[in-house]
Amino acid sequence: MTRQTVATTDGVSLTVDVHSEDGPTVVLVHGYPDTSRVWDEVVALLVGRFRVVTYDVRGAGDSGVPDSRDGYRFEQLAADLRTVIEAVSPDGRAHVVGHDWGGIQGFEAATMPEMADVMASFTCIGGGSFDHAGRLLYRHLSPSRHPLRGLRAVRKQFTRSWYILGFQLPVLPEAIWNSGLAARIKNLLEAVEPREGHPAETFEQDGINGIELYRANLGRVFRPRRDHVHPPTQVILGDKDPFASVELFEELPELAPNAWLRVVHGGHWLPRTHPGLLANAITELVEHVEHVEGADPAPELERAAVDRHDRDLPFHGKVAVVTGAGNGIGRATAIALAERGADIVVVDLDEAAGNRTATFVRHLGVRAGVHVVDVSDASAMEALAKTVLEEHGAPDIVVNSAGIGITGSFLDTRPGDWERILGVNLWGVIHGGRLFAQQMVDAGRPGHIVNLSSGLGYTPARDLSAYATTKAAVLMLSEVQRNELADHGIGVSAICPGIVDTGITDRTAHVGVDDEEGDRRRRMTSELYRRRSYGPEKVAAAIVDAVLHDRAVVPVTPEARFGRILSRLSPGLNRALARTDILGR
């Protein structure tokens, strides 16, 4: 690392560190109240890939302090950025990355024509544009909008930014800082493991100096402009960020011709908590901008493009893996998710059935790929996961719906029967959960896993020992997964459909009886399920609801709900009912 001091246009000196010298220049701009040391982990990962540069902004860390409030205005901050880039970049351009206030001032610079040839790209992390915040305010409070909905969106952002209003008062800010805010920020920061350099030794003084950033610039929120954002721009936001919300970026598609928005599971200090993820995201954008005519952007970047899909759909830009998607509940779920904007990875053992689902899915205006995979086969599932990662990145939604049925008395159920049904119904769910949850965790993706259990997961129905056992196992597996994966922002739902006419009864094996009796039973159960006439579309709707509202266990049909209640209120009665021999002998 080489350190230099650069004098900027108004004479304030900035401390600039160049960490490595290879490749395109990447300048990292820290926020408030941090210093350039907040980037240490990210820098370590980017070194070697790029010419990595950090600096302390005016008023923070080792840089100088301007003597008047005007010295903190956006124009001056942009001039600082330009000065730094000109000092360190051989070609006079840099990919700018800003966190928090670094993102706010970066957005401002990105709208200035004189910065257009200096900023090769811009990555904004946990920050946003004052213009966008102001326009959010006006847009949602204008009388033409639904008043409550507008207030909600505004409240969501502005309860995150209460303190900036307080900063406008003449003396109070220092008092606020000293009394409550410093402590609150320190609290938030403590969720991030403190380490040498962060929070900085200059934290207290930086906090007070930096209040001028707000005082000098906040007027913009009330006089927002609608300027175009010039460089290719990506926004990375933690879903638990207490300061910035995704509503801030509603207008991004119109203002930035080339923009990406990634929401990851995390809080505000992503450079500390998710350095690997940020390093990859920065690398993907830099490589996309630097290389490549005609080359495809990395799949994760491509998915984040804000102009993709219809933004009013809840799953737009998301990727869902659905196993058993060739038939029944799997197909209906694939279609329901596709209708709401998700691209679908169709997984089925039956290629023709999978292709049919993909045809329907594509008709709905999203993308679909078909993968012929036996979900019980560990190595085949690993290969599937690898392909999905390469083609799309980690999925947002995984629906483990592939399942088979076996009926027959426990004594007639052979080890081979057990192995087959455990393989599909349980191991399939284990593989799907294990492999894709790991991808979600690695990508910081707040995703959702849906496992198809059954009303038989809590109903000890005779002649269904194998099937009910696998479904009970899936129910428990889902509950445990849910408890563990909550730490990573991943929801897990177990769906217990009940009697649903999916076609599974036509393919159910009846063990311990001859072929003729097996056929008779198949016809009988199919007829029962047909008469029940509860279609898979309703289960798909319940699955969509479970994903949107993060439901834990969802019994779907009335009999499944009744059974769930009965199994708790009166296990004895439930047991007695489940002893009834509905197949006849």
Added chain:
Amino acid sequence: MRETSASSASPDSRARSASRPLLDSDLDGFRSLQQLAYECAEAVAATLEPGVTEIEAARAQRDWMRDHGVTDFFHLPFAWFGDRTALRWRNPLRFFPTNRRLTDGMPFILDIAPIRDGFTADIGYASRLGDNEVHQQLLDDLEAHRALILDGVRSRATFRDVYRSVDRLAARQGYDVRHKAYPGAVIAHQVGRVGDSPPRFVLGFGLKGLGLLTRTAAESIPAGWNPLWNGTKLSDHAPPPGLWAVEPHLAFKGVGAKFEEILVVTTDDAFWLDDDLPHVRRWSSTPAVASA
């Protein structure tokens, strides 16, 4: 000689010809009129281009028929464009042609039912403008329904059971059964010989056709069978001899397709009146795709 008789209906003074046993020569009459109707559909379909409305397409079918000597109809020609091919509406008057304009990629359905020399035909022709992957899949999948219906009737399954087997196959294939939107939710209705009174229509349906169905129903329902083939108890009977215009109509979301043609049911067998029809020719020229 093959006799296909709907003989439970007694002779009727106004349309005596309608109730006598059908002879091979009669079948020739039905067959050539059905051919003419499909010719009409193909000819009109070939002229459809972006911007044409349903009303214009319906009128074009009527004009083409008039130019070929047909002035009477079982029902006036229908035309459905775009998502109207899926027949998803509450108001039954939406059945009739509208000012919906055809655009690229849109499916469409033409439905013509001419009457000539006492013979009737009722055909449905599904096609599209440009590419539509789901529509192609639908057209391919109708082949299995044509086979299923014939097999069901030949095995003497009840009409209701055949109706339900179509429901099941459609569900497996991933479609909604849209003939449920037809009056009476019929998959088929009886056709036959009619008299030669002047053409008259009520809401687009010819009085002759309505009369034929009403007269038949009045006698057949007490006798235990229904001239409207649907999924109700009234259709829970063995296949009654006669001519049936069979029209399975399937849809995925806003994309619908059907075919409609005459099935001849005899006392112990059944056959399609004609296998030389556009959809059948297309299926036999392309290998069958796997069904659901």
